[in-house]
Amino acid sequence: MIEKINLNNILFLDIETVPETENYHQLDDEMQILYEQKTQYQRKDDITAEEFYDRAGIWAEFGKIVCISVGFFVIKGDVRNFRVTSFFGEETKILKDFNNLLSNHFSGPQHLLCGHNAKEFDIPFLARRMIINGIAIPDKLNLFGKKPWEIPHLDTLELWKFGDYKHFTSLKLMCKVLGIPSPKGDIDGSQVGHVFYVEKDIDRIVTYCEKDTIAVAQIFLRLRREDLLIDDEIIHV
Template structure:
């Protein structure tokens, strides 16, 4: 039961991804052909791979991580804080910094990683990009040989499904129906690639990503029947 989880043992996270290149023409010929094959059933009739390249960020084979935000609870007596920080910039450094965080602070058996739709997207995307960047996969992301109950991952989408595998609920919808302040700002996930490659406004992406991390923590608090975080309890570091 989520009520029994020690919140100080949970690392909340969210990633923002973008196509690896600013536009399709910068991909080498092999990559262009492979992207064509990969997306042939996702594209609308008559839509070219080049026109569909703005979606490349959803696949670890053709996208990359441009921002990763994490958050965790701290308690000092009756004082509760939620500390949020972000890694952004060059992808390899983002992954190294995250790996160091896990290795140094969230590497014990009781520690859990938590995100929304993270089992389907964030966790495997991070692990795949680590392999691509020749970075060792930390134990918390290495699921080989683990039984389902041994996987140290918590997914708020999975909690909301209650065993119903047909349902997908966005974080924005879930926060709305649970009475949680919306995490979304002036962009959404489909615009991250444009903001990153064209506007080159990484701060805007960081703000968007950190809001999602706070929202995931709020959702878990609602599942536990606890008071939501207020602004004074959220610390950006």
């Protein structure tokens, strides 16, 4: 039961991704063809691959990570803090820094990762981008050969499903129904690519990503019927 999990052993996370190039025509000819094939069932008949390119960030083969935000509890006696930090910049450095965090601080058998839809999106995306960038996959992300129910990580979407595999609930909706302040600020996931490439405002993306990470932790607390974090307990480092 999740009530028995030591909060200090959980690393909460969220990632933000964008298309690997700013526009479709920056892909080479072969990648354009491959993207067209990859998206043929997602696009409506009148939508071209070029027009659909703003969605490329959802696939690790055509996207890249621009921010990883993580948070973890530090509980000592009656004092509870939630420390939040982010990795951003060049993708290879982001992945290496995140890899080092896992290897040095969250590599034990008792440690768990937790995100919203993380088993389906964040964790596979991280592992694939590490392979593409020639980075060794840390043990916590190396899930080869494991069945879905053998993966040791936590997923707030999965916890909310209660076995209903057809059900999807967004992070924003879960926050609303559970009485958690909305994590969303002035942008949403569909706008991250524009903010990154056109506005070149990585700080705005980092803020957005950290809010989602905090929201995941808040949802986990509500699922355990525990008090939500207050602002004074959240420390940005």
